[in-house]
Amino acid sequence: MIELSPQKLSTTARKALANAGWVFFDRIFRIATALLVGVWSARYLGPSQFGLLNFANVFPTVLTSLAGLGLANILITEIVRKGEYAENQLLGTAFILRLMAGSVSLFIIAVAIRLLYSDQPVLQAMILFTSSVLVCQSVDVIDLHFQSRVKSRLSVVAKSIAFVLSTLLRVYFLANHFSLLAFSSVVFVEAAFSALILVLIYNREEGQHVLQWRFNRVLAARLLKLAWPIMIADFFIFLYMRSDQYMLKELASDLELGKYTAALRLSEVWYFIATALTSSFYPTIVKLKTQDEEAFQRAFRKLLGLLTFISLAISVFISFSAPFLVQLLYGQQYAGADQILIIHIWSSVFVFTGVGSSYWFILHGQQRIVLLKTIGGALVNILLNIALIPGYGAVGSSVATLLAYMMSSYLMNYFIKEARPVFYIQSLAFVDIFKLNFIRSLLKPGQ
Template sequence: MIDSPPKKLSATARRAFANAGWVFFDRIFRMATALLVGVWSARYLGPSQFGLLNFASVFPTVLTSLAGLGLANVLVTELVRNREYSENQLLGTSFILRLVAGTVSLFAIAVTVRVLYGDQPVLQAMILFTSSVLVCQSADVIDLHFQSRVKSKLSVIAKSIAFLLSTALRVYFLANQFSLLAFSSVVFVEVSLSAFILILIYNRQEGQHILNWRFSRRLATYLLHLSWPIMISDFFIFIYMRADQFMLKELATDLELGKFSAALRLSEVWYFIATAITSSFYPTIVSLKTQNEEAFQRAFRQLLTLLLSISILIAIFITLAAPFIINLLYGQQYEGVDDILVIHIWSAVFVFMGVGSSYWFILHDHQRLLLVRTIAGAVINILLNFVLIPRYGAVGTSIATLIAQMTTAYFVNFFIAKARPVFFVQTAAFADVFKLTLLRERLKRTP
């Protein structure tokens, strides 16, 4: 039972909102800066070369989930619960697991691109530069540690410094008309700097040192047992989110790929909001789950209602403003991108829903159900791409993505008995949005 006074709950909520605020600041700052530099890059390179630059990130993006081993949410949960293993064991074991997985993934990509693009050495080098993130992401266990303590401010500082320096380098390359290879190398600069600064801040702010971390074989087995379904699920998510670009390159043209990449930047840039809100409130929700099931269910529904409200407002705004935004940012050479964006932005509604509901599966030890519904979405997306891309190009890809996201995040839950409670909470959240429940509750609390 929760007998905490309202002041304590309010303090917890304020702390979560403050934590989310730091993440929002980081993402909004990145979004605004990346948008300006990204538009400059798109205009400078043109649709075809801009498409190739984005294509270089497809391989590492697809393997990011495998290199991360699905440990993110599991590690945060274990750090909050703090049961059998020490913090140094949890961080040390997760770091080594991710480092090994990232190195193996990078080697696999190197072999693959050598076989597929042996006659294109520049493209090979571009892909390897962007794939460096797979190794450097092992240091993100520090970020997850800060999340578990609701201290995302420290992660924001580290990543913002790295982002600022890498952005300055991009601007220098643009001003001096550097090649595509130079632009792709900036990814390596940013991720390596971010990892280095995260380690420095952890050592100084926490009064600890990564040399105190310890690897536990038993803990590694336990973590992998919990995380492997999430890893495979995340892999299939990236497959059907990035297979679009690969299939566009093979089934359509570089021009269509460039247009889709331009729309994607304006559509996916909003996804950080779902992650920021959910990760900030997750430690509180984990605590509620262990104390009061009714309070947990109520908080879970409120979280989904908030995520849906925000995502629907974003989708409506972009739908109405798309022609103006595309013409202002990209110009006439990207004509038709607004049609792609209007369709693709509605996928965000179900992405937000999927991010918020994924924690329910982890807390109930139903990670394998995440895998089932994700595979269903991946299969639907790829099959629809084969049908729609030859006829409609990038517009067809956007339609396929929307249907796949809708299926994965929402409808599949109804057909899986153990996931059906999530479907009903999601449906209730949709009803709350249309009834303006959050707004009415807020007005009632206003004196």
């Protein structure tokens, strides 16, 4: 059994923060690039075409949960716990399962768009390009392997190289006035390059080869049994993260959709911080859970406190700077997007605490509670969107999203008996933000 002394915890915490730092670097690099290329694209295409391009990107996310099978956190947990199955079996089985699910998802989308958009061949092609990521993401099991080893820098290197190549392609398309279809193809190029480079880095750095992976039918059944509630929950997460864009297109206009999408770019761009921090600390938290329940509870509370503090700081900053940011980045044609952003950014508070608390349910084998909460949040979001979009457009959709996240990630924990401990820890995290020493205690030995 691995001993986790206070000194060891301090070292591990620093390693986790360094690991998260690599993810931060990747996202900040992408944000900086988006200021040059993403905003250039938005101005070049205009709100209507920009909204249509993002609609093509949103469409395949309906089946992202099916293609991913909810295996991400389950696989990391199994690797860290080092159970009865070898890692080459875990990775090989997860890869085959995801490859099959991604291929089925792509086929379903191809049939669906043929029926729904038979008179729009360009839109069909755009959606097929963007849907290619459903197959390519099967290789992301390598990324999950790196996360379990707290080696996210290797994934960052692979994905950054692919991102740079795809960005250069976007710049070429912009400079030479390519069509909307060309811009949608960049999604496929980036996904394919990312998958290829991940494989090359894994083969070189880990002293192993993907050809050594093995599929295990018994393990496959076990993983699917553990992951199916997460898979369905991921689908409902899509419903209240992306269905608002579909409903805006149908109930409002492409113009409202374009403004909403522009605001989302500045709001959701921060969500990576929650994922990076939580995934970096997760391997350590898994070990604590198996060895010291009291230490696990302290670490979990500190993590939620840190996530809450960061999300509140971001929300306050964006709320005050939204008019300036929208005018600077998008120009007058996106007037009104700042009001959408001011409301939507506060959803990040509940996104951050929701991401952090989701790991608690997985560690306690309560994946079905995650499913129940997510379904509840999705239903609230859809009903509020139906009620608010016709009268208030994108602003109403932002209000619906905020209330849905608040309900799903926080308030529902109080009304579910098994989830009530999480509600109390989340509530204490809001109190802890007034005690700035909680950040220092994260690294202080013996705390």
